[in-house]
Amino acid sequence: MNALWLELYKLRRKRLALMIALFLAVELAWAYMSLSMSIARNPDNAGWPAALLLVASMNRLFLPILSAVIVSRICDMEHKGQTWKLLMAASVRRSRIYAAKYAAACLLLASAVALQTAGIAAIGLASGFREAVPLMLLIRLAAGTLLTTAAVVALQQWVSLAVKNQAFSLALGMLGSFVGLTAMLFPAPVRLWFIWSYYMDLSPVTYGYASGALSYAHNEFGFQLPLLALAMGAAAYIAGCVHVSRQEI
Amino acid sequence: MLIRCIGAEWLKLRRSRLWLILVSLPAFSMMIGCANFANNLGVLQNEWYSLWTQVSLFYGEFFLPILIAICCAYLCRLEHLNKNWHLLLTAPVPVAYTFIAKLTITAVLLGFVQGMFALLFIGAGVAFGFGYEPPAELAGWIVRGWFAAVAIGAVQLLLSMRMQSFAAPIGIGLCAVFVGFGLYVAKLGLLFPHSLLTLGMGVLDQQALPAAKLGLFYAMTSAYIILVSALAIRRLRTADAAA
Numbered sequence: 001m002n003a004l005w006l007e008l009y010k011l012r013r014k015r016l017a018l019m020i021a022l023f024l025a026v027e028l029a030w031a032y033m034s035l036s037m038s039i040a041r042n043p044d045n046a047g048w049p050a051a052l053l054l055v056a057s058m059n060r061l062f063l064p065i066l067s068a069v070i071v072s073r074i075c076d077m078e079h080k081g082q083t084w085k086l087l088m089a090a091s092v093r094r095s096r097i098y099a100a101k102y103a104a105a106c107l108l109l110a111s112a113v114a115l116q117t118a119g120i121a122a123i124g125l126a127s128g129f130r131e132a133v134p135l136m137l138l139i140r141l142a143a144g145t146l147l148t149t150a151a152v153v154a155l156q157q158w159v160s161l162a163v164k165n166q167a168f169s170l171a172l173g174m175l176g177s178f179v180g181l182t183a184m185l186f187p188a189p190v191r192l193w194f195i196w197s198y199y200m201d202l203s204p205v206t207y208g209y210a211s212g213a214l215s216y217a218h219n220e221f222g223f224q225l226p227l228l229a230l231a232m233g234a235a236a237y238i239a240g241c242v243h244v245s246r247q248e249i
Numbered sequence: 250m251l252i253r254c255i256g257a258e259w260l261k262l263r264r265s266r267l268w269l270i271l272v273s274l275p276a277f278s279m280m281i282g283c284a285n286f287a288n289n290l291g292v293l294q295n296e297w298y299s300l301w302t303q304v305s306l307f308y309g310e311f312f313l314p315i316l317i318a319i320c321c322a323y324l325c326r327l328e329h330l331n332k333n334w335h336l337l338l339t340a341p342v343p344v345a346y347t348f349i350a351k352l353t354i355t356a357v358l359l360g361f362v363q364g365m366f367a368l369l370f371i372g373a374g375v376a377f378g379f380g381y382e383p384p385a386e387l388a389g390w391i392v393r394g395w396f397a398a399v400a401i402g403a404v405q406l407l408l409s410m411r412m413q414s415f416a417a418p419i420g421i422g423l424c425a426v427f428v429g430f431g432l433y434v435a436k437l438g439l440l441f442p443h444s445l446l447t448l449g450m451g452v453l454d455q456q457a458l459p460a461a462k463l464g465l466f467y468a469m470t471s472a473y474i475i476l477v478s479a480l481a482i483r484r485l486r487t488a489d490a491a492a
Contacts, residue, residue: 014414015417019417019420022420022421022424023420023423023424026423026424026427026428027427030427030431033431061311061423062423065315065419065420065423066420068416069416069417069419069420070416072415072416073414073416073417076414076415076416080329080330080413165265165323165326166415166416167267167270167319167322167323167326167415168269168270170319170322170415170416170419171270171273171316171319174274174312174315174316174319175273175274175277177311177312177315178274178277178278178281178307178311178312181307181311182281182285182307185281185284185285185288186284
């Protein structure tokens with residue numbers, strides 16, 4: 001816990017909260033505008049599934065880059081300040097320091113996801129949806145988003161710590177976003193291999209076709225996809241931890 | 250002296266492997282765009298123009314601005330390390346040349362990216378059997394896209410010079426993408442560099458820009474480049490360096 005608290009303490013005055021707030025504000029504002037335009041074109045779109053799916057699809061673009069930015073800031077302070085030797089001289093195992101950084105990044109992104117979930121509820125209420133706020137759907141969306149983000153953070157942290165130049169980890173975030181946005185076009189077996197596609201795959205709502213028209217349907221993905229996301233995240237975390245722990249400083 | 254400054258900036262990029270990042274985005278865009286085009290041949294029947302809509306949409310709308318942000322952050326990275334700003338600002342070189350040199354290198358790198366994108370597009374079109382004559386509008390899309398990209402580069406350079414963080418300007422760049430998209434949808438695309446990129450590259454509408462709009466496009470991008478450069482140079486001259 002000490003190590004985690006210290007990591008969070010190091011983030012003072014880094015204005016990460018401001019960065020998260022900016023991302024969320026742009027994402028939710030865009031979601032609200034898109035939803036309003038969609039409802040104006042077709043009043044049948046006024047419902048919680050539309051709002052949830054819209055935000056899930058925007059998460060494919062925003063969250064990989066936000067994860068890359070946050071992880072880069074957490075890891076780059078050690079590279080820039082040349083504090084690795086100082087950090088390694090502390091009587092703390094490298095794996096604990098790695099875990100503390102990972103936990104700090106996940107905590108920040110979890111708070112972003114929680115705020116986003118509250119934002120979706122606010123958007124629905126502001127749009128005047130007739131149904132009550134669907135708590136279970138929101139919780140499932142948040143859980144799926146968090147699981148995917150945790151795996152993405154594991155991968156980003158590995159690259160950010162292994163490679164001093166943060167351009168490569170941010171380029172990975174950018175390409176991850178690209179893959180996430182276009183993964184719906186990949187064949188299903190290929191899509192499974194890209195963690196960034198799970199933002200949509202783990203969404204509780206998906207597109208469906210009813211009588212030749214586009215509609216919304218519940219996405220029943222079972223246990224396979226979440227387990228796969230967990231496995232990918234764990235693999236990236238373990239590989240990163242082992243690799244970085246053995247690196248020469 | 251300016252030529253020497255540009256040469257020095259180029260020298261700083263030696264062994265940086267930045268080219269890997271610059272090459273990856275056009276290559277990815279082309280691969281995925283071509284795959285999507287191939288899967289929808291029944292619907293996309295306008296050959297070169299349909300292929301352009303598939304390959305340039307995500308590239309021109311979302312990811313080229315992010316690539317520009319990464320590129321500009323990289324160009325300022327060396328100065329933010331080890332108090333190198335102090336070293337640079339005490340060199341017997343006009344401060345304006347420092348910024349202009351970085352902007353010139355940004356323009357060269359973005360020219361390379363756009364050139365690569367154009368070559369890959371032509372190659373993809375030939376591979377799909379559209380013949381060896383790409384659309385006449387291609388040169389305009391590429392050149393206008395490059396010009397708008399340089400305007401975005403000027404803004405990102407200013408942000409990267411101002412902020413010591415590598416990642417923060419990139420995050421701001423992504424938010425600016427959506428502001429640009431919103432302004433484009435609201436028919437105010439000529440007012441913001443990111444929406445100028447959308448307009449210039451014909452990402453969402455391949456119809457040729459009317460002469461008046463074309464003139465306004467170049468005027469706005471030039472205005473952004475000059476004003477932002479002036480702001481950045483003024484900041485370099487007046488603000489204390491914090492490295």
